[in-house]
Amino acid sequence: MSLGSPHPHPAGAHLRPPLGMALGVVAGSGRPGPSRIAAPVGDAVLDIASLAVAENGPHAALLHRPNLDGLLAAGRPAWREVFGWLAEQLADPDRLSGHLLPATGVVPVLPFTVADYVDFFACEQHAVNVGRIYRPHAEPLTPNWKHLPLGYHGRAGTVVVSGTPVVRPVGQRGPGDAGPTGALDVEAEIGYVLGGSGGVPGEPVELAHALDHIFGVVLLNDWSARDIQAWESRPLGPLLGKSFATSISAWITPLDELAAAWIDPPPRDPQPLPYLLGPTDRGLDLTLEIWLNGELVSSPPAADLYWTPAQLIAHLTSNGASLRGGDLLGSGTVSGARREQRGCFLELSRNGAEPVSLADGSSRAYLCDGDEVVITATGPAVGGGRLSLGEVRGTILPTTSRI
Template sequence: MSWGLDNLPYGVFSRRGESPRVGVRYGDSVLDLAAALHDEVFAAPSLNPFMARGRSAWHDTRTLIRNKLDSDRSVTGPHLVPLEQVRLHMPFEVADYVDFYCSLEHASNVGKIFRPDTDGLTPNWRHLPIGYHGRSGTVVVSGTPVTRPHGQLGAGRFGPSAKLDIEAELGFVVGVPSEMGSPAGPLEEHVFGVTLLNDWSARDIQGWEYVPLGPFLGKSFATSISPWVTPLEALPRVPGRPQDPAPLDYLRRREDWGLDISVEVSINDEVVSRPPYSGMYWTPDQMLAHMTVNGASLRTGDLFASGTISGPRREERGSLIELTWNGSDPIKLPGGETRTFLENGDTVTIRATAGDLTLGEVSGTVRQVT
């Protein structure tokens, strides 16, 4: 897949002995933007200052980078740093973090597991994109080890989670803030780009605390993101999934914000699932509208995520709890190993493509609790 001129995701990198700075991935190299464009905003150790410049600056800068790489390699060539010479860092400073629940299939599957006497969906699910506020301080970059969390596992029971899970998601990164008291404007005016996201989940902790509070300690211990943020402008858009009943006016789609993205989940290099993002019920413009309709503000660096991406077939489910429902069909790994939930030492990698573009990957290894 291509890391070419149609892609150009942003990230933050450093070379040995140097400070982190902003770059763009091109092929197997990173373009040092501060040096190539003579713009000190890219000498910052995060994307936040650049993202705050707004949509016109995002578009103009992307056009300038493409033109220079395409026709002026004598200028950009000296500032292309091979990937093997760099360390990748968190691409932006996370302000607030909200996780949604936008897949009809995932909500139905998990709802039946946690509430077996129902059809899975809560009465409000088709009327609004359900979400919850997460902890921005535990959002980490790909490659950061994930420690198995402790928590309450039931009445009078405390210990390390035995049901550690993943959720394959897409994260949306806010660049332009909105004022408190006013709903956000169109998605493209606020959202800079997307990043792959793994919402690590402790299902036994979650199951005990879930009713009536919703996600809390079973989710807040770690969320991993890719080091690359792909500009929203680069992504192929498709019509959103039909919705019944029709949403309220503030949630009605004005544009096509379905995204044609294919996701791949692997455990220890064995592919276990291929969820399709294009089938998500709620689209990112609707998430943004609902998140701010009460007057809540946006800040540069806000991150909101799609919730688990799952499709109608078993091989399209984006979490282990769905893939191994009731434990009757565990995942088979090379060497005869099986998994219902994650074991210590397991490495989970989520990759995604959008047409000929690659969105990179987010990876993390489960570390033994200390």
Template sequence: MITSWVQAADKSGFSVDNLPYGVFSRRGELPRVGVAIGDQVLDLSLLTTTGVLANCHWFASGTLNAFLAAGPRVWQNVRERLVWLLTDASQCAAALPALVPMSDVRMHLPVAVADLVRFQASLDHTTNLGRMFRPPSDPLPPNWPRMPIGQYGRASSVVVSGTPIMRPWGQVWGLEEADPVFQPSSRVDLSAEIGYVVGVPAASPQGLSTHAFEDHVFGVVLINSWQAHDILAWESAPLGPFLGNFVTAISPWVVPLTALKSARVEPPAQDPPPLPYLKTDQPWGLNITLQVEVNGHVLSRPSFSSQYWTGPQLFAHATVSGAPLRTGDLLTSGPVSGSARSQFGTFLELTWNGRHPLGLPDGTQRVFLEDGDVVRISAHASGPEGARVSLGEVAGMVYPAA
């Protein structure tokens, strides 16, 4: 573990071993790029202006996109420079004016999202849905163990943590085969997920291999994919969900893949063996633990290490047809769930589609989310020497339908 002169940084999830990037502003100022260190933000735009970070013009921007597009060599060079600034006591005077308390800043969407691709990478989640909706047949669709199953989302639906979540309107099934009705959703749900953020673009007609993952993907964000299951159920045939996945909220901090080296573990065995374009020669499971809270009460702690399809496999499958890869593309894992209720990452599973209401400490019960509920998803990964690498949190309150 590397130690920093920044007070209390070493014992926080935002230590020098992490250094996640985000976009922040203070009152009356334009958004710019910063790095989290302890309970403060290091203003990289200011360090560039003062010459402490030479030739780092990307950081005056209101998004990370220009920096992400610069590529792995730039990412590594900047990281080494930041580690030196924050660990060498002789650099304290140069870096100290650029430190801003997190309590004084507003966080913004860190990346201008190009494409949003939703995958369903969890074997346990997919199995849970199959047992819930298709008993007693095989819970897995025949194509699911063969390739990562995904769908395009709406990039405009991506918002930063803290954005108010309005209960959506939509068409839902009528009772007893009656005509559909247009009404606010009564089945609003959360979905605890991880997203991979693409940095370097590509337009290869042959697609990209799993080995190119680290050359193009910069890091990960924490996600809550807000869903309206009653809208989703009525609209899904024959083309799949459209309006039911109505908001994708992400954490304000993008954690570099480099910060997750200590979290890499062997993923679950894949049977049948994947086709050659999906094979990997390195372990890309990630030992990340998520925590789902509603109104301050912890509901579950899903483990990301159980994900069947890994990041490089999602990446290779998304590009195999030759579709261009763009800076800001967001590839999401889908709900992170385990086989036990304590590891379920959605209300759909926690209440088993409403059959088993969930009791809260205040004596109330939930089948799905109600107006006024505050959802908070946090996560941490394994760091060096037992430390924790925080992915921050993604939070939001459900507001009544407009």
């Protein structure tokens, strides 16, 4: 099974810009000094720090830092000032002269310090597909699935920026069996980058205010070693099956840029508890694509994610846990009803039973060393047309350790 389209972005283009406003952090370009906050402008990169100083932009001190941590902590009023000012600058190319860096001379840097990373399980179709694979003679959904957003607390220290290679992990795969994973997988997800005040410990974030904590959106690949994950997740986990690497886009798309992409959630039965209901309970109409070695293999739709961004935040804090600037929340794998919409190879190949056929005559049940995976996404743009989010890519390197 292959969608067979050529990749619009050549392999190795690690800083391919999105279409629309986005912020990130870059280093290099031959200039001395630390990394700098930047924005993509066509085939170039805008040095926001120098522009903010030259044009007396709002919160210039926050924009003159080596990452986005300070801006994330400043909260939504400051974000909107910066986004509004930046939109004005981008509309007047003459102002940008002298502040543009060639994209070929810079490299992406992880744009913020990841405080906590929590990955959810928000897609019903993914949950159903996985349930049918692992529990073919039982109900595919667990009894709690439609009552609350399920998730696991991941490892913030192994979140990496797009373009960072991923080394094939090793681990236990069964009784007396240990070694490199033979089932290395991708998970095409939406990531929500949080900021602002974390609130008072013990006081949940109400659904009505949850979106005020989202700075922006990235694409996220929660790389997974399915054989290690399956053996260790009985019943706890996952742990080593996922903790080795999680990749995110170099560019963060501000949430306000996605104002035209909001969509009502799918019908729910049973009705969630009151703390998970309200006007901000809406999803994002984004279409993701998974490219393997330049070939399109899947187009997962995010429009029907069962649990929405506001619900993830409301549930995460419902026990009194507080947020921190730099928290990263993953949606979990995005999948659709058709095979060509499934967001991981576990589903695409039915855990290896139906390998994915590629245009070069090869096939994949799971990833091979040397494979490059790129995840892209588009959504409705304010004013019409479509915008694209920053891609996330990674290449698989051979195992370097043993157990």
